[in-house]
Each structure stands twice: as C-alpha cells, then as structure tokens.
Amino acid sequence: MTKSAAEKSTVPVIFALEPHPLQAALAQQLNAVSGKLEIRSFPDKETYLRVETAIKGRPCIVIADLTNPNEKYLPLVFLLETLRELGATSVGLVAPYLSYMRQDCRFRIGEAITSRIFAKNMSLHIDWLVTIDPHLHRYNSLDEIYTVPSRVIQGAPALVGWLKTHQKLVLIGPDEESEQWVSEIAQLSGHPYVIGEKQRFGDREVTVTLPDLKTYQSYTAVIIDDIISSGQTILRCVDEVKKHTINHILCIAVHGIFADNSDAKLLSSGIETLVTTNTIRHSSNAIDIAPLLVEPISDCISQFASEGSHSRD
Numbered sequence: 134m135t136k137s138a139a140e141k142s143t144v145p146v147i148f149a150l151e152p153h154p155l156q157a158a159l160a161q162q163l164n165a166v167s168g169k170l171e172i173r174s175f176p177d178k179e180t181y182l183r184v185e186t187a188i189k190g191r192p193c194i195v196i197a198d199l200t201n202p203n204e205k206y207l208p209l210v211f212l213l214e215t216l217r218e219l220g221a222t223s224v225g226l227v228a229p230y231l232s233y234m235r236q237d238c239r240f241r242i243g244e245a246i247t248s249r250i251f252a253k254n255m256s257l258h259i260d261w262l263v264t265i266d267p268h269l270h271r272y273n274s275l276d277e278i279y280t281v282p283s284r285v286i287q288g289a290p291a292l293v294g295w296l297k298t299h300q301k302l303v304l305i306g307p308d309e310e311s312e313q314w315v316s317e318i319a320q321l322s323g324h325p326y327v328i329g330e331k332q333r334f335g336d337r338e339v340t341v342t343l344p345d346l347k348t349y350q351s352y353t354a355v356i357i358d359d360i361i362s363s364g365q366t367i368l369r370c371v372d373e374v375k376k377h378t379i380n381h382i383l384c385i386a387v388h389g390i391f392a393d394n395s396d397a398k399l400l401s402s403g404i405e406t407l408v409t410t411n412t413i414r415h416s417s418n419a420i421d422i423a424p425l426l427v428e429p430i431s432d433c434i435s436q437f438a439s440e441g442s443h444s445r446d
Contacts, residue, residue, distance in 0.1 A: 158423035189220030229412030252278035288387035364395030
C-alpha cells in the first residue's frame with residue numbers, strides 16, 4: 134500500500150441519513166470526506182439504499198437527527214449495516230437529537246419501556262454514539278441502556294456564545310427542572326435569570342407561573358429550553374411575560390422539534406425571534422453545534438481503533 138493510500142484509509146467518511154447542516158461542517162473540521170448515498174422509496178414504501186462512496190477500510194460516521202424516529206429507524210439500520218458489510222473499520226452514530234428517551238420506566242402496568250428497547254436494538258448496529266443533551270431524566274447516563282461507548286455533549290456552551298453577543302437580557306427558565314441548567318448559562322453569559330413554576334396536565338396542556346419581573350421591564354426576555362416540541366410550555370411562558378409588560382421576547386433552545394407547526398404558533402404569539410442550534414435542520418438554526426462535536430467524535434474513532442470491536446450478543 135502506498136503512503137497516500139494508507140493515509141486515505143484513515144480518513145473518516147461522514148454520511149447523513151437525510152440532508153443535514155452538520156455533515157459539511159463536520160467533514161471540514163474533522164478533515165473527513167462527505168459520503169454520498171442514493172436513498173429512495175419503492176412504490177410500496179420499502180426503502181432502496183445504495184452507498185456510492187468507497188468506504189472499505191475506513192471509519193464511517195452517520196449523522197441522523199432522530200426526530201420522527203419511526204420513519205427513520207429502518208433506513209438508518211439499513212445504512213449502518215450496509216456500511217459494515219462493505220468493510221468500514223467502524224461505524225459510529227452522531228445523533229444530534231436522540232429519540233426514545235421519554236419512556237424511561239413503566240408508569241402503568243403493561244407499558245413498553247421504549248427507551249430501553251430502542252437503545253438495546255440500536256446498540257447492535259453501531260460501534261459508538263455521540264449525542265447532544267439527551268433527555269436523561271431517570272437515567273444517570275446513557276451507559277445504563279446503550280451497550281456501546283457513548284459521549285453526551287452539553288449544548289449550553291453554544292447557547293452561551295450566542296447570548297454573550299447580546300446586551301440587557303433576562304433569561305427565563307420555564308420550570309424548576311431547568312433551574313440548574315439556566316443558572317449556569319446565566320452565570321457564563323453574564324445575564325440575570327428567573328425561573329417559572331410549571332404544572333403539566335397532559336402532553337399539550339401546561340400552566341406556567343413566573344415571579345415578579347418588575348425589575349426587568351426595560352430588558353429583553355429570553356425564554357430558554359433544551360427542547361421545543363409542542364411549544365405549549367413556551368407559549369404559556371410568553372403569556373406570563375406579557376403580563377409583566379415586557380415588550381421584547383426571544384426564545385432560544387438546543388433542539389427545535391416544532392411539532393404541529395408550533396414554530397409558527399410561537400412567532401405569532403409575540404416572540405420576535407426563535408433561535409436554535411443546528412441539531413435539527415430548521416430556519417431558526419443560528420448556532421452551529423459542530424465545534425463541540427469534533428473532539429468527542431475523534432475520541433470515539435481513536436478509542437475504537439485502539440481497542441478493537443466490541444462483542445454483539
């Protein structure tokens with residue numbers, strides 16, 4: 134093997150299950166190659182997939198934000214297994230948003246603990262996992278459910294960088310669970326913060342109460358959350374902020390799922406600007422999360438190369 138061929142064999146190839154802004158950014162920052170796929174559906178909705186980039190003897194990275202996971206799971210498995218069959222030295226998954234973390238215990242008799250089932254099955258197809266701010270509520274770490282090495286990246290530093298470029302903000306956390314996270318962001322960005330009190334009555338029914346904001350009437354309120362899904366919590370926060378006669382309201386989050394067109398509802402509610410990281414592709418993506426992913430991805434590739442493949446029982 135020539136030197137150039139040997140060097141080429143160590144260059145990672147990055148694939149994206151569907152177009153994703155992180156593919157090009159990470160390819161550049163990791164000195165990697167963007168892999169090409171042909172993927173489409175047959176008339177009966179079965180998936181056709183073809184890997185067009187040569188990957189034999191090279192580490193592969195697959196980027197897949199796992200929103201709408203039921204639609205993406207089988208195509209993702211087909212891609213991961215095909216890369217392995219074609220000779221990739223390792224196959225890692227970068228899931229900027231990791232799904233199936235909600236159901237982490239059996240609340241009622243007979244319920245499926247889908248987080249464990251999903252993690253067990255996904256672990257069969259990957260050598261390592263990197264994700265950003267997964268919903269670790271009753272789990273202390275992903276190691277409790279995933280059997281492959283994993284790295285969890287905190288999105289807060291990326292939000293801090295954006296917030297530092299703005300003046301006279303008051304940060305608003307929607308509930309007590311967010312206090313530790315929001316207080317850290319506030320300290321690092323140099324802005325004051327307040328925390329609301331939330332009561333949830335269902336998937337789409339919540340109430341939020343905020344403390345007195347009289348001190349901050351001349352400030353811009355920035356509602357902060359890790360995930361915006363239905364948007365109901367944020368909408369209730371907006372209602373509360375308006376009661377305190379604060380005229381300018383922004384919203385910033387790590388993951389913008391925006392189910393049921395909730396982004397449009399938020400913007401029509403009085404929020405002037407929605408800001409999210411590019412974990413999930415959306416017009417609100419104003420913060421690039423790629424720089425935070427480079428080191429953990431490189432570490433995972435190096436660790437797997439030095440330790441060898443793990444067993445898959």
